[in-house]
Amino acid sequence: MFHSLGKYILLLRLSFRKPEKFSVYWAEIMREMVSVGIGSLGIVAIISLFIGAVATIQTAFQLISDFIPKTVVGGITRDSTILEFSPTISALVLAGRVGSAMASQIGTMRVTEQIDALEIMGVNAPGYLISPKIIAGVTMIPLLVIVSVGLGLTGGYIACWASNDVSTNDYLRGLTDGFNPVIATVCAVKAISFGFVITSICSYQGFYVNGGSLEVGQSATRGVVWSCIMILFCDLIISRLLL
Amino acid sequence: MIEIQDVYKTFGENEVLKGITATFQPGKNNLIIGGSGSGKTTLLKCIVGLHEPTKGEVIFDGENFTHMNFEQRVPIRTQIGMLFQNSALFDSMTVEQNIMFPLNLFTDQSKSEKQDRANFCLERVNLAGKNKLYPSELSGGMKKRVGIARAISMQPKYLFVDEPNSGLDPVTSILIDELISELTQEYSITTVVVTHDMNSVMGIGDHIIFLHQGKKWWEGSNKEIAKTDNKELNNFVFASPFMRAAKASL
Numbered sequence: 001m002f003h004s005l006g007k008y009i010l011l012l013r014l015s016f017r018k019p020e021k022f023s024v025y026w027a028e029i030m031r032e033m034v035s036v037g038i039g040s041l042g043i044v045a046i047i048s049l050f051i052g053a054v055a056t057i058q059t060a061f062q063l064i065s066d067f068i069p070k071t072v073v074g075g076i077t078r079d080s081t082i083l084e085f086s087p088t089i090s091a092l093v094l095a096g097r098v099g100s101a102m103a104s105q106i107g108t109m110r111v112t113e114q115i116d117a118l119e120i121m122g123v124n125a126p127g128y129l130i131s132p133k134i135i136a137g138v139t140m141i142p143l144l145v146i147v148s149v150g151l152g153l154t155g156g157y158i159a160c161w162a163s164n165d166v167s168t169n170d171y172l173r174g175l176t177d178g179f180n181p182v183i184a185t186v187c188a189v190k191a192i193s194f195g196f197v198i199t200s201i202c203s204y205q206g207f208y209v210n211g212g213s214l215e216v217g218q219s220a221t222r223g224v225v226w227s228c229i230m231i232l233f234c235d236l237i238i239s240r241l242l243l
Numbered sequence: 244m245i246e247i248q249d250v251y252k253t254f255g256e257n258e259v260l261k262g263i264t265a266t267f268q269p270g271k272n273n274l275i276i277g278g279s280g281s282g283k284t285t286l287l288k289c290i291v292g293l294h295e296p297t298k299g300e301v302i303f304d305g306e307n308f309t310h311m312n313f314e315q316r317v318p319i320r321t322q323i324g325m326l327f328q329n330s331a332l333f334d335s336m337t338v339e340q341n342i343m344f345p346l347n348l349f350t351d352q353s354k355s356e357k358q359d360r361a362n363f364c365l366e367r368v369n370l371a372g373k374n375k376l377y378p379s380e381l382s383g384g385m386k387k388r389v390g391i392a393r394a395i396s397m398q399p400k401y402l403f404v405d406e407p408n409s410g411l412d413p414v415t416s417i418l419i420d421e422l423i424s425e426l427t428q429e430y431s432i433t434t435v436v437v438t439h440d441m442n443s444v445m446g447i448g449d450h451i452i453f454l455h456q457g458k459k460w461w462e463g464s465n466k467e468i469a470k471t472d473n474k475e476l477n478n479f480v481f482a483s484p485f486m487r488a489a490k491a492s493l
Binding site: 020021023024108109112113114116117119120121122123124 | 291292293313316317318320321323325327328329331332333334344345347348349403
């Protein structure tokens with residue numbers, strides 16, 4: 001456990017060494033940003049719409065009574081979407097989509113000696129392979145979470161419009177009433193942290209693969225499992241510290 | 244010139260290399276041969292720095308490579324070209340991008356200069372016009388040749404080749420051997436080839452080191468190998484009936 005933690009920290013240190021040539025790394029960062037950001041937009045959009053809609057319907061089911069103003073549904077949907085559903089559920093889905101791809105890609109490069117080829121050339125392999133992925137993760141996952149929040153709240157609006165449990169006017173008023181900016185800060189901190197956790201853990205798992213295609217698959221699975229555990233752990237710590 | 248002095252390598256309890264000393268001269272095809280598990284690939288990886296020797300030293304033209312850190316090794320590594328057993332081409336890049344990759348990172352050449360160099364390297368390995376193909380679109384022999392083109396793109400002083408003939412038909416194997424030999428002599432490169440292919444040994448082995456049980460068991464040239472009375476070497480080289488018949492006819 002401590003041995004792995006030490007290896008992980010050393011790998012991160014190697015990943016952020018001075019690049020051999022910035023322009024080559026920049027091209028790689030752009031490529032990873034497109035892969036993480038544009039490549040994940042579809043799945044994030046779909047889950048966000050559904051989660052927003054379900055959150056609204058379930059909140060309405062539990063809270064609609066003559067003693068509670070109907071605008072509460074909008075407020076609760078907003079807070080739960082911004083604080084938890086968008087950053088955490090998106091991150092868990094992205095760990096499966098982005099993280100497993102990263103672990104498999106780096107792991108395949110390891111078992112086919114492509115990483116050895118980089119090292120023989122004098123290239124800092126962790127820097128070239130891992131730092132662009134981490135940079136793409138900590139920049140694009142927060143942007144995806146912003147999109148997810150917008151679509152989650154839109155999903156809630158569509159649910160109100162379709163079900164008539166709460167009027168769309170009440171829902172919209174609930175969204176704007178009593179907004180506390182701290183929840184946006186918490187959401188941003190979570191998104192950046194989750195971006196780092198997913199990309200660094202999955203890259204680490206891929207980088208130290210030993211064996212063949214079976215081990216590459218196992219490393220991708222390990223990467224996703226550890227990312228999910230660490231996402232939930234960070235979620236708890238950030239919520240406790242910032243709220 | 245590459246010198247290795249008293250190199251040991253241990254993995255856990257398993258001592259793979261046991262005090263190997265050798266010198267590899269420029270302009271010669273230096274072959275490391277031996278049976279499976281004899282330590283030849285481990286020795287190659289110790290020489291290029293993919294493994295750190297447990298004990299002993301590797302010296303490139305008077306510079307002690309073993310005691311250098313990553314940054315200090317970079318100037319030597321940019322003079323190293325290596326062809327891997329499975330070619331190790333970057334899957335996400337075209338043939339041209341593979342060859343231009345080290346040039347992009349370590350030279351200030353313009354794009355056209357780099358493209359000219361890539362075209363020259365491809366012509367040198369008889370693959371002119373294959374610039375835009377991806378590794379998945381190449382045959383095994385073509386991948387090896389692209390691997391060689393990438394290895395020579397930086398005009399290396401040292402060329403390392405791991406099992407150049409594995410998975411190739413006899414005709415392509417001979418072509419790859421001849422190409423390695425031509426490049427070695429043409430550019431006076433210090434070439435180290437790890438192989439267990441007897442055609443390579445007899446064809447291009449200017450200087451041969453035979454490893455057995457992690458030790459240097461024999462050293463000589465392809466001309467001397469047929470006359471040796473070293474039992475283990477004879478068992479290895481003349482294992483097949485064809486080779487025994489060839490030896491008898493000498």
